[in-house]
Amino acid sequence: MSSAHIRTAHGILIFGQGHPVIRSLRKNTQGPTLHGTQIWQSSYAIMEYLEDHPLPPGTRIMEIGCGWGALGTFCAKRFGADVLLTDADSNVFPYADAHGQLNGVQMRTERQQFEHISAARLSEQQLILGGDICFWPDLARQLQRLIQ
Numbered sequence: 001m002s003s004a005h006i007r008t009a010h011g012i013l014i015f016g017q018g019h020p021v022i023r024s025l026r027k028n029t030q031g032p033t034l035h036g037t038q039i040w041q042s043s044y045a046i047m048e049y050l051e052d053h054p055l056p057p058g059t060r061i062m063e064i065g066c067g068w069g070a071l072g073t074f075c076a077k078r079f080g081a082d083v084l085l086t087d088a089d090s091n092v093f094p095y096a097d098a099h100g101q102l103n104g105v106q107m108r109t110e111r112q113q114f115e116h117i118s119a120a121r122l123s124e125q126q127l128i129l130g131g132d133i134c135f136w137p138d139l140a141r142q143l144q145r146l147i148q
Contacts, residue, residue: 006102010047012074013102014039021098030091039070042131047074055079055127062086062125064114064146065133069096069107075129076105084125086112114142122146 005019015022047070055061057080063072066085069092075081083105085096090111100107112121114133122128 009044009070010051010074010078012070012077012099014070015095015098015102021102022095025094025098029094039068040132043067043071043074046071046129046131050075050078055081058082060084060124060126062122062128064112064117064128064130066096066109066130067092067132069099069109071129071131072096072107073099073103073105076100076107077103083107085109086117088113114146117146 005016005022007014007016055075059075059079059081061072061075061081062084063069063075064086066072066087069085072081072083072085073096076083085093085107086109087093087096088111090109093109093111096107096109
């Protein structure tokens with residue numbers, strides 16, 4: 001795999017926009033239709049927090065609005081977490097899977113909108129994470145209901 005257009009952040013490898021894997025995904029798959037087109041800075045901020053507050057190995061984590069899955073990848077690699085990536089746009093999962101493969105971790109994926117995540121599904125998790133997931137006013141209401 002080409003090392004050009006790959007950077008390291010918080011101990012994980014991240015594809016740049018110009019990497020052949022990302023270019024191939026853009027060419028050969030239907031691209032993300034929401035905002036899952038890159039890794040947002042808020043994911044790095046959460047990684048930094050988690051570096052200072054480590055998780056126990058095997059923690060069951062759901063990353064909501066995962067996009068390219070960098071936060072879940074970090075948790076799986078750094079803490080050996082059991083990660084479920086969720087997003088309303090299943091077109092982001094090939095990008096998340098590529099990052100998992102690049103970093104040698106496996107994560108499950110599930111298409112899920114905030115308003116359809118059940119209390120039972122949430123109770124299976126020990127930690128719910130999400131970065132840069134409140135970019136439309138209606139999402140704030142959905143997230144408030146999810147948290148309640």
